[in-house]
Structures are given as C-alpha cells and as structure tokens.
Amino acid sequence: METNFAELDSIIHSRVRLAIMVLLLQTESANFTYLKKEIDVSDGNLSSHLRKLEEAKYIKMKKSFENRKPKTAISLTDKGRTALDEYTKNLEEYLHLVSENKQK
Amino acid sequence: MDQITNEQALEVIKDMIERRKMKHNQTGFYHLLWGILISCAIVAMYVLVGSGLDHLIVYSWAIFVVGGAVASFVYAKRTYEKQGSSKDLDLGLSSIWIGTMIAMFFVAFIFPILNAYKWHVIYTMVCLLIGIANISTGILIKQKISLFNGILWWIGSILFLIIRNELVFMGVFVLLLVVNNIIPGFHLYNLARKQNGN
Numbered sequence: 001m002e003t004n005f006a007e008l009d010s011i012i013h014s015r016v017r018l019a020i021m022v023l024l025l026q027t028e029s030a031n032f033t034y035l036k037k038e039i040d041v042s043d044g045n046l047s048s049h050l051r052k053l054e055e056a057k058y059i060k061m062k063k064s065f066e067n068r069k070p071k072t073a074i075s076l077t078d079k080g081r082t083a084l085d086e087y088t089k090n091l092e093e094y095l096h097l098v099s100e101n102k103q104k
Numbered sequence: 105m106d107q108i109t110n111e112q113a114l115e116v117i118k119d120m121i122e123r124r125k126m127k128h129n130q131t132g133f134y135h136l137l138w139g140i141l142i143s144c145a146i147v148a149m150y151v152l153v154g155s156g157l158d159h160l161i162v163y164s165w166a167i168f169v170v171g172g173a174v175a176s177f178v179y180a181k182r183t184y185e186k187q188g189s190s191k192d193l194d195l196g197l198s199s200i201w202i203g204t205m206i207a208m209f210f211v212a213f214i215f216p217i218l219n220a221y222k223w224h225v226i227y228t229m230v231c232l233l234i235g236i237a238n239i240s241t242g243i244l245i246k247q248k249i250s251l252f253n254g255i256l257w258w259i260g261s262i263l264f265l266i267i268r269n270e271l272v273f274m275g276v277f278v279l280l281l282v283v284n285n286i287i288p289g290f291h292l293y294n295l296a297r298k299q300n301g302n
Contacts, residue, residue: 008110015108015116022120028195038123088117094110 007090009083011056016041016049021076021084024059029075050074058083133179134201134241135250135292138234139285141172145212146277153270165212165226173205196244204237224264227277231261238284249291253284 012018019039024030036046053059058080062073076084108116148164180198211229215221235257242250260280267273 008113013108013113015112018108018113018116019120022117023123026121038120091110091113091117095114098110 007094009087009090011052011058012083012087014049016045017053018087020046020049020053020074021058021080021087024074024076025081025084027075029062029073031074032072035074053080056080056083133289134176134197134237135253135285135289137172137175137179137289138201138237139281139289141168142230142234142285143278143281144168146274146281150274161226162213162216166209169205169209169212173202173209176201176205197241200237200240200244204233207233224273227264227273228261231257231264231280234284235261247292249288253288256280256284 012021016039020035023035023038032043032046032050035050036043039046041049050059050061054061056079057077059074060077062075064071064073145165145168148168149161152158152160152164176198180194180202183194208230211233212226216226235254237254238250238257239254242248242252242254257280260276263276264273267276
C-alpha cells in the first residue's frame with residue numbers, strides 16, 4: 001500500500017503541530033504552559049512549531065499581561081479550523097482505503 | 105524526529121482528545137459543593153422549624169444558594185487559570201450549575217415569599233432542579249454515576265410529596281445527598297486527581 005502524504009497538509013502533518021491543532025480545536029483558547037504540559041515538549045520546540053502554524057495563519061497568538069506576568073492566549077483561526085477539518089477528512093479516507101485493501 | 109505516519113497521526117488525534125476528556129472529571133467539585141451547601145441548608149431549616157422561626161427558612165436557603173453561585177463562579181474562573189485553556193464543554197457545565205443555582209434562588213426564596221407554595225414543597229422543587237443538573241452533567245461528561253444520581257433525585261422529588269413524617273422526610277433527604285452528591289463527588293474528585301497526576 002503506497003502512502004500518499006501529498007494529500008495531507010504538510011504544515012499540520014507533524015506530531016507536535018497536529019497535537020497543538022487538535023488541542024486548540026477543543027478549546028476556545030489555551031496558553032503556552034498548558035500546551036507544553038499536554039504535548040510534553042521543550043519551550044524552544046513548542047515555540048518553533050507555534051511560529052510555523054502562525055506563519056500559515058492557522059493559529060493566532062494574543063499577548064497580554066496579567067498581574068504583571070506575560071500571558072499568551074493561543075487559538076485556532078477559521079483558516080486553521082478548515083485546514084484541520086480537511087486534514088482529518090483526508091486521513092479518514094486514507095485509513096478507510098487501507099482497511100478496504102486489507103480486507104481484499 | 106517529528107515525522108509521523110498516517111496511523112501515528114490518528115493516534116495523536118485520539119490521545120489529545122482523551123487528554124481533554126480527563127479534565128472534565130473535575131465536576132466532582134460541583135457535586136461536593138452542592139451536597140455540602142444543601143446539607144447546611146437542611147440543618148438550618150431543621151433548627152429554624154424547631155425554634156418556631158419558619159419565616160426565616162427562605163432567607164437561609166437564599167444565603168446558601170447565593171453562596172453556591174459565588175463559589176461556582178470563582179471555581180470556574182480558577183480552573184480556567186490553572187488549566188490554561190477553556191472550552192465549550194467547560195462553559196456548558198458551569199452554565200448548567202450556575203443556571204441551576206439561579207433557578208433554586210427563585211424556587212427557594214422568591215416563590216415562597218410570594219406565597220406560591222408552602223416551605224416543604226421547596227424540597228421537591230430543589231430535587232427536580234438538582235436532578236436536571238446531574239443528568240445534564242452526566243450526559244455531557246459521559247459519567248453514568250451522574251445520570252444515576254439525577255434519576256434518584258427525581259425519585260426523591262416524588263417521595264417528598266408523599267412522606268408526611270418530618271423525621272423520615274429529613275432522613276430521606278440526607279440519604280439522597282450522601283448517595284447522590286457526597287460519595288460521587290469524592291469519587292470524581294479523586295479520579296481527576298489521579299488522572300492529572302496530583
């Protein structure tokens with residue numbers, strides 16, 4: 001069975017970025033610490049993946065201060081939501097194909 | 105390396121969804137809060153009836169209901185700050201319980217003042233409202249125990265219309281509180297602590 005990666009969005013198709021997108025899909029907004037804890041990655045690693053998603057306009061980051069501490073609220077954009085929706089549809093189709101081929 | 109196969113992508117999606125699900129067992133707080141508050145309200149009611157101060161019952165209910173609303177609001181806000189995320193389900197659960205409290209304020213304070221019914225009907229109405237909150241919570245967080253508790257509260261609401269003996273009345277209510285709120289509350293709270301690694 002040939003794996004067709006071209007159909008899947010290469011920006012989302014990475015462990016950390018996919019995890020970020022799925023977590024954000026389920027939340028209104030999340031902060032950096034929460035994502036770091038849930039995905040179990042280093043600060044630098046998470047920052048670089050967030051930057052990549054932000055450049056693609058899949059997420060937006062709103063910086064603010066609370067009790068003089070910097071806070072970053074991260075959320076999915078409409079474009080990001082659509083891209084993740086498309087990604088999961090393609091993934092589902094792929095897995096369905098694999099399952100059909102196995103039965104044959 | 106961050107490269108993944110399509111099968112691994114599916115695992116990542118499943119894993120992240122499961123992680124979010126775990127957070128919702130923190131609703132044990134609401135069970136406990138309401139179990140304790142209503143227990144206090146009943147003790148206060150019993151003392152007031154015994155002292156011939158029946159007219160103050162509605163005020164004691166109002167204090168506990170407003171106290172519960174404030175505590176729930178503060179808890180919801182602190183949970184958001186601690187978790188670092190918020191979601192529609194969190195908002196839904198908070199809304200159900202805060203909405204229940206507002207309805208209870210009417211049922212246990214406003215309506216009795218307006219002489220809509222006698223004070224003992226408060227029990228039946230309160231049982232119905234807590235039943236709705238428990239069943240809605242159970243459906244949202246997929247916890248059978250909460251669904252079961254909601255049904256028991258509704259059965260309780262019928263019992264309170266039938267029972268006439270005051271002591272039996274109080275006993276049944278306390279039993280319902282322990283079985284429906286205190287025990288499941290501790291269970292859900294401990295489950296959340298384990299799942300969150302605390």
